[in-house]
Amino acid sequence: MVDKELELGKRGIIPRLPLPFLLVFPSLLVLGLVILYPLLSSSILSLFHYELTKPNEITFNLLGNYNQMIKDSTFWLAFKNTIIFTVSSVVISLAIGLIVAIALDQLPDRLASLRGVVLVPWIIPGVIVGFLFMLIFDVEVGIANVILYQIGVLKKFLPWLMDEQLAMVAVIVANIWNQVPFYILMFTAGLKAIPIDVKEAAIVEGATRWQEFVYVTLPYLRGIMVITSLLMVIRNFNNFPIIYTMTGGGPVFSTTTLVIYIYRLAFEQFNIGYASAVGIVWCLVLLLLSSIYVKMLYKQI
Structure with a gap:
């Protein structure tokens, strides 16, 4: 056969x-x-008005869901929260990751094991991170309040996860703790790739530490910064477990991002049609970010 x-x-x-x-x-x-x-x-x-609780009332409304989205203040609030959460997390994580990576690169070989320890937060699942920081920012027994109160920063314990302004700060801190090790790993690899003779030439020419960092280290790490930042922007745009575990998108809608809003529409309000429309817009934004990432990657290659 x-x-x-x-x-x-x-x-x-x-x-x-x-x-x-x-x-x-x-x-x-x-x-x-x-x-x-x-x-x-x-x-x-996304082209239909479809609610799970009313399966017999499915109607075709073409762009009705998208028109509703334009007028939906909650959608725009979720979009703004997504931008704040993503940009803050990426910028602060990049800065901390770069500083820690440079510090670790200066460690003697006998302390090299510390490089592995700082990577631990990266491998912890988002749900676990959410529960951990939910306890850390607890209004009564949270260690964040205790430490800040003991050193005199706070005069009273703050309800981090129940305050509309502080809740976003809390979830961003948790997210930064979780993703900084990724930057550390990438920057450590980039630092090892910098030719030693380039550094030695800068020292011979009388460059200070700061000048060496600005004119030697940063140019070699620029490509890694771009690629890792775009990658983490895409990841943070999709971040669900940390936010949902800590606040559920609240209080009110103060920490509701697009992914949380889609979840609420589909699985709490059962408005599948409108949730699909929001999901398509969310997907288009991610597609744009992904295309930028691919172009940047090819430029580096």
Whole structure:
């Protein structure tokens, strides 16, 4: 039977598929089922008024959900919260990660094990991080209040997770703690790639530590900064477990990001049509960020 199929393939009766395509096809099939099908389904549902509690009242409204989105103040608040959460997390994490990576690069070999310790927060699941910082920022027994009160920064314990302004600060701090090790890892690798003779030449020319950092270290790390930042922007745009575990998007909507808002629309209000429309807009923003990431990556290559 196998010999007959090979013979038919040689005669051109059965098309011969290239080996790379055959190897990649299973992965493409899985991606199609996991990503493409839900994306197409959401695109179609976004054109309908569809509530799970009213399955017999599905109506086609074309761009009605998108028109509603433009007038939806909660959507724009969620979009603003997403930008604040993402930009703050990325900028602060990048700065801390760079400083810690440079400090670790100066450590003697006998203390090299500390580099592994600082990476621990990166491997902790987001849900665990959320529960951990929910306890840290607890109004009564949270260690954040205790420490700040003891050193005189606070005159009374603050309700971090119940205050509309402080809640966003708390979730950003938790997120920064979780993702700083990623920057440390990337920057440490970048620092090791800087040629020693370039540093030595700068020292011979009389450059100070600051001048060496600005004119030697930063130029070599610029590519890593761009790539890692874009990657973390995409990740933070999708960040669900930390925020939902700590605040559930509250109080009110003060920490509701787009991903939290979509979850509330779909699984709390059961408004599948409108949730799909918001999801499509969210997906388009991520697609734009991903395209920028790919272009930057190719430039570095």
